[in-house]
Amino acid sequence: MIRVVLPHHLRALAGVDGEVSLDAAEPLTQRTVLDALEEKYPVLRGTIRDHGTAKRRDFIRFFACGRDITLEPADDPLPDEVASGAEVFRVVAAMAGG
Amino acid sequence: MSKVRLLVGTKKGAFVMTSDGTRDDWDVQGPLFTGWEIYHLKGSPADPDRVYASQSTGWHGQVMQRSDDGGKSWEAVGNEFAYDGVPGTHQWYDGTQHPWEFARVWHLEPSLSDPDTVYAGVEDAALFRSTDGGQSWQELSGLRKHPSGEHWQPGAGGLCLHTILINPDDPNRIVIAISAAGTFRTDDGGEKWRPINKGLRSPELPDEEREVGHCVHHIAMNPSRPDTLFMQKHWHVMRSDDGGDSWQKVSGNLPSDFGFPIEINANEPDTIYVVPIESDSEHVPPEGKLRVYRSRTGGNEWEALTKGLPQEHCYVNVLLDAMTVDSLDPGGVYFGTSGGQVYASPDGGDNWTAIVHDLPPVLSVEAQTLP
Numbered sequence: 001m002i003r004v005v006l007p008h009h010l011r012a013l014a015g016v017d018g019e020v021s022l023d024a025a026e027p028l029t030q031r032t033v034l035d036a037l038e039e040k041y042p043v044l045r046g047t048i049r050d051h052g053t054a055k056r057r058d059f060i061r062f063f064a065c066g067r068d069i070t071l072e073p074a075d076d077p078l079p080d081e082v083a084s085g086a087e088v089f090r091v092v093a094a095m096a097g098g
Numbered sequence: 099m100s101k102v103r104l105l106v107g108t109k110k111g112a113f114v115m116t117s118d119g120t121r122d123d124w125d126v127q128g129p130l131f132t133g134w135e136i137y138h139l140k141g142s143p144a145d146p147d148r149v150y151a152s153q154s155t156g157w158h159g160q161v162m163q164r165s166d167d168g169g170k171s172w173e174a175v176g177n178e179f180a181y182d183g184v185p186g187t188h189q190w191y192d193g194t195q196h197p198w199e200f201a202r203v204w205h206l207e208p209s210l211s212d213p214d215t216v217y218a219g220v221e222d223a224a225l226f227r228s229t230d231g232g233q234s235w236q237e238l239s240g241l242r243k244h245p246s247g248e249h250w251q252p253g254a255g256g257l258c259l260h261t262i263l264i265n266p267d268d269p270n271r272i273v274i275a276i277s278a279a280g281t282f283r284t285d286d287g288g289e290k291w292r293p294i295n296k297g298l299r300s301p302e303l304p305d306e307e308r309e310v311g312h313c314v315h316h317i318a319m320n321p322s323r324p325d326t327l328f329m330q331k332h333w334h335v336m337r338s339d340d341g342g343d344s345w346q347k348v349s350g351n352l353p354s355d356f357g358f359p360i361e362i363n364a365n366e367p368d369t370i371y372v373v374p375i376e377s378d379s380e381h382v383p384p385e386g387k388l389r390v391y392r393s394r395t396g397g398n399e400w401e402a403l404t405k406g407l408p409q410e411h412c413y414v415n416v417l418l419d420a421m422t423v424d425s426l427d428p429g430g431v432y433f434g435t436s437g438g439q440v441y442a443s444p445d446g447g448d449n450w451t452a453i454v455h456d457l458p459p460v461l462s463v464e465a466q467t468l469p
Binding site: 010047058059 | 133134155156157158159160161174177178180
């Protein structure tokens with residue numbers, strides 16, 4: 001079971017408080033985590049990555065184990081600590097004003 | 099007694115305001131979707147409790163919402179707006195070609211007869227339709243694939259399709275407007291489209307009377323006379339009496355004929371309202387006075403409506419979808435400002451009061467007249 005932390009607007013949209021727990025397919029990657037997230041919460045489709053192309057939206061970042069892993073390939077394995085549930089996979093809305 | 103419900107979209111959420119037929123006291127609910135830009139909400143004429151809303155942010159893109167109880171509760175519906183086929187390119191600000199990219203839904207127009215059918219005007223300019231209550235969206239691509247499409251160029255607010263008018267006598271006849279491409283009409287339900295910009299002149303263009311490229315800001319139609327259209331263009335207030343085939347300038351004695359919204363009194367099809375703005379460079383009311391101008395003669399002769407509106411130190415703007423009318427008698431007129439005020443006039447514009455003063459900047463206002 002992996003743990004995902006969503007930004008404020010996506011928690012509201014998905015109707016969840018706090019962390020989200022997911023079962024994701026092996027190997028655990030950005031892509032499989034997001035696939036599992038969108039499968040469990042269809043309302044999040046299109047809000048983190050685009051429909052069709054699965055391209056990450058510009059103002060979304062991914063953090064894990066205190067690192068920004070946003071620009072790492074979507075099919076690279078995530079750290080073991082995320083896979084074990086010891087650390088969270090964090091979806092971050094980038095700082096932007098207005 | 100009849101009621102009025104206002105659906106107000108702002109930069110930071112939506113608000114629903116209701117009043118009885120006197121339109122004196124208003125109940126204000128909201129914000130809904132706090133922190134999101136709500137470009138537009140609109141109710142179905144066939145089922146007024148069915149309301150659609152366009153919700154977006156720069157972080158998370160587009161979300162579509164639907165209510166079946168007049169805005170009390172909401173359900174997220176489909177948000178996939180995929181252009182038909184290979185999207186191709188349109189003209190960018192610098193004259194180069196730019197890929198067509200979906201940004202957001204600017205305007206929602208529910209069918210006149212079917213609550214599950216709704217049109218969406220989007221940026222980059224295209225028209226989509228849902229026939230399943232917003233769960234899925236299909237592009238009516240004959241519009242974007244018009245031979246002029248590759249020459250369409252965005253206005254300062256983007257290449258947005260912001261006006262959709264369905265002819266009540268013939269719902270297959272639909273007029274749309276795009277900033278800054280101009281006005282187009284279909285007579286076959288959306289398969290084929292043609293530009294209807296004859297008579298428009300835009301001195302900002304090298305060829306003032308070109309077929310496309312005009313920055314139309316809004317068009318209004320009174321259902322009792324659907325072939326008469328009134329347009330607020332970037333500059334110039336225009337009128338057509340032939341469904342848009344030709345246009346005549348009716349700016350008359352307006353202090354400025356630059357502006358964004360235009361509306362028609364529901365009971366008096368020759369009574370129209372605009373909010374003159376100083377110029378396309380300044381985007382503030384002339385002389386710091388917020389004045390709605392009314393013509394009772396279908397244009398050319400205009401009077402300033404000021405009672406209850408600030409007449410000094412006022413520098414707000416009123417955006418293109420931020421004015422509306424109800425269909426009570428006497429007809430009510432409403433508008434929202436970039437300063438967060440929503441003004442109401444229950445008597446056709448003679449007297450105005452602010453329902454609210456301090457909302458986020460108002461993007462759109464729609465009125466529903468309820469039994």
